[in-house]
Amino acid sequence: MPAFARLSVRGLQTTAPLPPPTTPLPPSDGQASVASTSSSASASAAAIAHLPPIVPSSVASSSSFSLPVAPSSTSSAIQHLESQSTPSAGRYVLARLHARTYLLHPRDILTLPTLKPMQPPGTTLSLTKILEVGSRDYAIRSPAASPNLHKRGLDWKEKKLLKLESIPSEIVRCELTVLEHTKDPLIKVDKKKRRKGYKKTIQHKQGYTRLRVGDIHLAQAE
Amino acid sequence: MPRLIPSSSSSVIPKTHPVPGYQHFLTPLRKLIFDYDAESPSQNGIRSFIRKPLINLARENPDVEFVVRRLKRGKAAVLRGHYVNGRDKVICVNKLESDAVSNKVQLLLNSSGAKIKSLKNLTLEAAPASESARGIWSALHDQTRDGKGYRI
Numbered sequence: 001m002p003a004f005a006r007l008s009v010r011g012l013q014t015t016a017p018l019p020p021p022t023t024p025l026p027p028s029d030g031q032a033s034v035a036s037t038s039s040s041a042s043a044s045a046a047a048i049a050h051l052p053p054i055v056p057s058s059v060a061s062s063s064s065f066s067l068p069v070a071p072s073s074t075s076s077a078i079q080h081l082e083s084q085s086t087p088s089a090g091r092y093v094l095a096r097l098h099a100r101t102y103l104l105h106p107r108d109i110l111t112l113p114t115l116k117p118m119q120p121p122g123t124t125l126s127l128t129k130i131l132e133v134g135s136r137d138y139a140i141r142s143p144a145a146s147p148n149l150h151k152r153g154l155d156w157k158e159k160k161l162l163k164l165e166s167i168p169s170e171i172v173r174c175e176l177t178v179l180e181h182t183k184d185p186l187i188k189v190d191k192k193k194r195r196k197g198y199k200k201t202i203q204h205k206q207g208y209t210r211l212r213v214g215d216i217h218l219a220q221a222e
Numbered sequence: 223m224p225r226l227i228p229s230s231s232s233s234v235i236p237k238t239h240p241v242p243g244y245q246h247f248l249t250p251l252r253k254l255i256f257d258y259d260a261e262s263p264s265q266n267g268i269r270s271f272i273r274k275p276l277i278n279l280a281r282e283n284p285d286v287e288f289v290v291r292r293l294k295r296g297k298a299a300v301l302r303g304h305y306v307n308g309r310d311k312v313i314c315v316n317k318l319e320s321d322a323v324s325n326k327v328q329l330l331l332n333s334s335g336a337k338i339k340s341l342k343n344l345t346l347e348a349a350p351a352s353e354s355a356r357g358i359w360s361a362l363h364d365q366t367r368d369g370k371g372y373r374i
Contacts, residue, residue: 085355088243092355107244107349111341121332122247135355177247180334184341208341210334214245 074171077140078218084135087215093174094145096129096164104174104213114181114207124175124214129166133216142167171219176211183207248306250334253287254327255302260292264317265299271323283331301326305335 071077085091088106095102102110119125131145144164154162184206192199240246256276258268272290280288301323303311311330315323 090355102346104346105349105352105355107352109347109349111344111347118332121334122249136357177245179247180250180336181332182334182336182341183338185338206342210341212244 074140074219077138078171080138081133081135081140081218084137087217091133091135091216093127093130093172093216094132094134095127095174096131096144096166097127101131106213106215108213109179110176110211110213111208112211113209115178115209115211118181118209119178121178121180123178125178125211126169127174127176128169129164130169130172130174131164131166133167133172133218140167140171173217175214177214179210179212181207181209249283249285250305250307251283251286251303251331252306253289253304254330255289255291255300255304257291257293257297257300257302259295259297259299261295262299265315267318267320267323268299268315270320271327275320275324279327286331301330303330303333303335305333307335309335309337311335 071080081091092103092105095104098112104110115125132139132141134140142165144166149162149164187204187206189202189204190199191202256268256272258272259265260269276288276290280286299315299318301313301315305311311333313326313330315326318326
């Protein structure tokens with residue numbers, strides 16, 4: 001049923017640009033006839049059959065898509081990560097720093113309120129609480145990396161007692177280089193009350209430390 | 223005016239070590255000039271700073287060129303920092319005590335020379351031409367169940 005197929009194509013147009021509707025649809029194979037009788041999901045799959053494949057060809061070739069098996073040991077997990085990434089590319093860490101979680105990639109520049117004691121520019125600081133390290137498809141993750149833990153539901157006491165277990169530093173290391181200690185432009189806030197003779201200007205410059213994320217090193221897999 | 227350029231003397235070890243790749247760090251402050259007047263009473267602070275703490279400071283920062291210049295009468299005491307990015311920062315230190323001058327010198331040493339801009343909403347700046355390790359999430363690619371296609 002070409003009319004239905006065209007309709008579903010219209011529905012998809014918001015996410016994937018398609019050729020103008022005047023172009024004829026490709027000849028439908030056996031799958032399409034099945035699709036016309038079955039669910040609408042497979043019908044739309046048939047309609048977009050002429051588009052480039054969504055999943056990479058290596059995955060698409062195997063008809064039954066199976067999830068990779070979780071590695072049994074840390075060293076094999078590291079091997080999986082290293083098969084996809086290098087210390088300076090394709091790798092990320094999820095790190096805890098001053099009660100906040102940051103997703104960091106190598107060469108990123110992280111800006112924080114001034115870190116004290118102020119270290120001179122060029123100093124390297126290493127991250128001690130890394131919750132997760134990963135590449136495109138694999139990750140070594142501590143239970144503390146679960147987003148449910150950081151939802152707002154916790155009150156201050158629970159948050160204080162919360163122990164965030166990080167990945168040991170033997171497995172993953174990441175260093176930050178202090179680039180500079182700088183300040184925001186001057187902010188002026190005018191305070192005024194009517195008929196009270198009260199008028200003042202509050203001036204403020206917030207200090208910031210800029211840090212560059214270095215390479216993400218994994219332990220040597222045996 | 224004769225002066226000692228740090229790199230010319232072999233006894234000092236520069237703080238900047240060459241490291242291959244982006245992890246190389248170059249001290250942003252290239253040159254720090256102290257302009258002062260020998261007699262002005264409002265410039266006692268910078269004069270006492272030049273006399274004592276400056277010597278240790280110059281020793282601790284061997285890759286910054288420190289220049290002290292005595293100006294004509296009636297000129298303001300000024301710190302001028304020249305940075306590797308070609309910009310400079312100039313701070314007047316008239317009527318400042320020695321430790322206040324020291325704070326201003328630290329400010330110049332800690333700065334990268336970049337123009338001051340608001341960093342409030344710039345918590346994480348991605349590296350130029352970098353892409354996320356996990357790619358970009360897309361509804362079309364969000365495969366939920368085996369063989370059941372995509373859920374949008």
